[in-house]
Amino acid sequence: MDALTAYAANVAAAIRASLMDRTNFALNAAGMVVNDLFFLTLWYMFFAGFKRIGGWGLHDVALLLGILMCIVALSGIAFGGYRDMAASILRGEIDALLTQPKSVLARLLARESIATAWGDLVIGIWMLCTFAALSWRDIPLVTIGILCGTAVYVASSVIYASLAFWFAGARSFARELTDFMLLFSSYPGSIYTGMTRIVAYTLLPAGFVVLAPVSFLRSPSVATLAVMLASALGYTALAAVLFHLGLARYRRGLVPTG
Amino acid sequence: MPSMTPTARTEFPLAGTLAAAASAFAIGLRRNFANWPVLMGRALFYLVAMTVLSSLWDKVSSARLAGTLASSLPAGGLTLYIGVTEWIALGVAAIHLRLEDDIRFGMLEPHLLRPKSYLVQKIAECLGDTLGRMIGIGAAALIALGLSGRALPPPQAFLFAVILGIFAAAIGVLLYTVVGLCAFWVRRVLPPYLLMQKAMFLLGGIFAPISLYPAWLYRFAMATPFAPSLFVAGDQMIAPSAASFAQALLLQAAWIAILSGLIALVWRAGLRKVLREGV
Numbered sequence: 001m002d003a004l005t006a007y008a009a010n011v012a013a014a015i016r017a018s019l020m021d022r023t024n025f026a027l028n029a030a031g032m033v034v035n036d037l038f039f040l041t042l043w044y045m046f047f048a049g050f051k052r053i054g055g056w057g058l059h060d061v062a063l064l065l066g067i068l069m070c071i072v073a074l075s076g077i078a079f080g081g082y083r084d085m086a087a088s089i090l091r092g093e094i095d096a097l098l099t100q101p102k103s104v105l106a107r108l109l110a111r112e113s114i115a116t117a118w119g120d121l122v123i124g125i126w127m128l129c130t131f132a133a134l135s136w137r138d139i140p141l142v143t144i145g146i147l148c149g150t151a152v153y154v155a156s157s158v159i160y161a162s163l164a165f166w167f168a169g170a171r172s173f174a175r176e177l178t179d180f181m182l183l184f185s186s187y188p189g190s191i192y193t194g195m196t197r198i199v200a201y202t203l204l205p206a207g208f209v210v211l212a213p214v215s216f217l218r219s220p221s222v223a224t225l226a227v228m229l230a231s232a233l234g235y236t237a238l239a240a241v242l243f244h245l246g247l248a249r250y251r252r253g254l255v256p257t258g
Numbered sequence: 259m260p261s262m263t264p265t266a267r268t269e270f271p272l273a274g275t276l277a278a279a280a281s282a283f284a285i286g287l288r289r290n291f292a293n294w295p296v297l298m299g300r301a302l303f304y305l306v307a308m309t310v311l312s313s314l315w316d317k318v319s320s321a322r323l324a325g326t327l328a329s330s331l332p333a334g335g336l337t338l339y340i341g342v343t344e345w346i347a348l349g350v351a352a353i354h355l356r357l358e359d360d361i362r363f364g365m366l367e368p369h370l371l372r373p374k375s376y377l378v379q380k381i382a383e384c385l386g387d388t389l390g391r392m393i394g395i396g397a398a399a400l401i402a403l404g405l406s407g408r409a410l411p412p413p414q415a416f417l418f419a420v421i422l423g424i425f426a427a428a429i430g431v432l433l434y435t436v437v438g439l440c441a442f443w444v445r446r447v448l449p450p451y452l453l454m455q456k457a458m459f460l461l462g463g464i465f466a467p468i469s470l471y472p473a474w475l476y477r478f479a480m481a482t483p484f485a486p487s488l489f490v491a492g493d494q495m496i497a498p499s500a501a502s503f504a505q506a507l508l509l510q511a512a513w514i515a516i517l518s519g520l521i522a523l524v525w526r527a528g529l530r531k532v533l534r535e536g537v
Contacts, residue, residue, distance in 0.1 A: 024444055030449075031449025032449060038460060049470065052323065170296065191314045196309050204306070
């Protein structure tokens with residue numbers, strides 16, 4: 001409980017810091033809105049030309065993207081440090097956190113709140129309200145889906161960032177892996193078959209980030225809920241273990257500098 | 259550069275700058291190979307991305323829904339086209355992150371006291387880095403293509419695509435340099451980066467050739483630097499020809515010159531701001 005309170009205080013401070021420069025905040029949030037609209041245009045043009053792909057139409061993709069944008073928004077606002085975590089490790093910024101009583105991982109995640117995430121939040125909610133044909137009764141299900149998806153997304157990003165404990169060039173690689181997980185998450189689930197399905201549910205867990213929540217919303221059941229919760233817990237545990245293994249290397253001075 | 263004496267460098271400052279840039283380029287290239295596990299990871303990642311994207315287009319091609327653009331897709335699908343555009347997109351080094359770091363954390367100022375241009379050195383280093391990535395990813399792509407058993411275009415298509423691809427990546431580096439220089443004015447370059455990336459995806463035709471777009475959008479895309487940074491190289495896999503190759507090369511040269519001039523202007527404006535107001 002104490003750890004959660006400390007985390008909430010850190011995130012609140014990070015959000016206040018991101019709001020300090022109002023112009024910059026507005027520019028970032030508006031930039032993301034435009035970016036998201038660009039992305040929607042891309043998919044709109046695709047479906048205008050090809051109509052359907054493996055049973056998925058524009059509205060199905062809109063639901064997927066709405067949930068995905070809310071996940072990215074929540075991650076950026078409340079766990080914004082995930083994005084630059086590999087760079088923080090390589091720059092030796094962990095040194096200052098090692099002497100403090102709270103968890104290093106929690107401090108790294110809560111050290112920044114990304115202003116652009118607010119733009120994602122606006123567009124994500126707008127898409128869920130307008131395109132996804134959801135009712136008020138779906139709000140608890142959407143919330144559970146978004147929370148589980150966020151856990152998998154942030155945990156995977158931490159796993160990628162933890163590569164920096166082993167490789168000096170992991171900074172941009174970790175970012176690229178996170179970006180590609182995002183890219184994979186924005187494709188219709190019907191394209192994943194065979195080997196690609198395995199990848200989408202393991203290395204780049206787009207399946208658990210967004211496809212499982214979409215499937216849960218389309219047909220709520222104990223089985224789909226169990227899949228979401230198990231993946232959220234599993235990826236979070238794996239991220240914690242890998243980060244702490246890497247941290248042990250860092251304490252021994254074995255980490256390369258970038 | 260053993261052949262370049264200190265006297266010659268003093269008399270010909272441009273020669274000195276070029277020699278330093280060549281050294282930075284070599285450092286960028288070699289650093290990439292020194293970090294070979296990361297390079298292998300990138301190559302592996304390219305293959306994974308290609309597997310997913312080719313399955314997307316194979317699904318679209320196989321459905322061939324009546325009244326859709328699926329009937330205008332090339333017989334062999336778009337896998338080879340996307341293979342080239344992804345090779346370029348994944349090859350471009352993240353220069354914007356390096357510039358953002360240096361500008362945001364005040365690491366730029368010490369470089370300003372040195373005799374060589376910071377920006378030229380950074381761009382040259384990133385071009386070397388980009389070439390290293392493209393060699394690694396390209397090798398993986400060719401091996402995978404050989405194993406896939408897909409029908410191949412004529413050999414000159416590969417030659418054209420490689421030459422145009424390298425210049426396309428150089429345009430990509432210059433575009434992301436503009437993004438990185440935005441750090442003089444905005445705290446994080448993520449928004450301009452995302453805008454640039456999405457414009458590149460949309461107008462560059464990373465997922466589908468822009469020739470499938472409506473005519474007005476195709477003409478607009480061709481008038482931007484995004485089509486020369488992706489489409490023109492990938493297009494050689496669909497319709498290879500010496501004439502379109504030469505035309506594309508000229509277009510790329512023009513955009514490299516225009517973007518270099520733009521970067522010089524933005525750099526000077528940013529520098530003035532930093533020297534006047536700080537970061």
